[in-house]
Amino acid sequence: MKKWASIASAFVISTQVSAAGFSNFATPTRIDIERDNGFMIYGDFGNAGECTNSNQIYMQSSHPQYDKIYAAALAAFTSGAKVQAYIHSCTTVRWYSTSRTQNTMQSHSTLNITRN
Template sequence: MRKIIFAVVMLLISVDLFAAHGRTASAVPTQLILARSEGVMVLGAFGNPAACETTNSNIINVDRVWVPRSHAEYETIYSTLLAAMMASKKVNFYIHSCTTVPWFGGDMAEYNQMTVGDVRIFKD
């Protein structure tokens, strides 16, 4: 019985280790694009920590982070991003998943999505 419990625990841990999440590179936001009432796309040299994919080579999906308006801290995050952009301060995000965004390529591209977690702003 202990072996079964151990195997289940190890399986759960390994699934989390290979999930598509992680912290972006720290970068100054270069552009904030408000997509109607859906959220904000943040552009900067953030990389692609969730290894999001695209099926259209004309769509750039790296170095972009999607923050949906449904995020519990959306207003605070948006204000923080505006301040960072105006002051040329670096930020980074904790990314939990990839998602498609209808306004940005529909189902042809996935973007790094901040669903929970944090955004950090750096002094230097």
């Protein structure tokens, strides 16, 4: 029984471990609207979530502030301002790949915009 408890504990601990942090500030170079599922921002953002794809930030349309963040991303794109996102997870976005993961903003993420 102890063996199974140890294995179960290791599994729970390992599933809760994930990289998170702020991306680099970067000027968006492209924005894709991925059908009705979300949008992808491209730029020199780095890889804050340690995902298989870097320099991309994905926002799911289920995010409670999706419209506001999308408007802010478009404003940054058109004005040449820089954005920075807090990335909590890596997710697959089937439109792009079923095996590669994207830096994804969650409902408790933030998007910062600066002109510097």
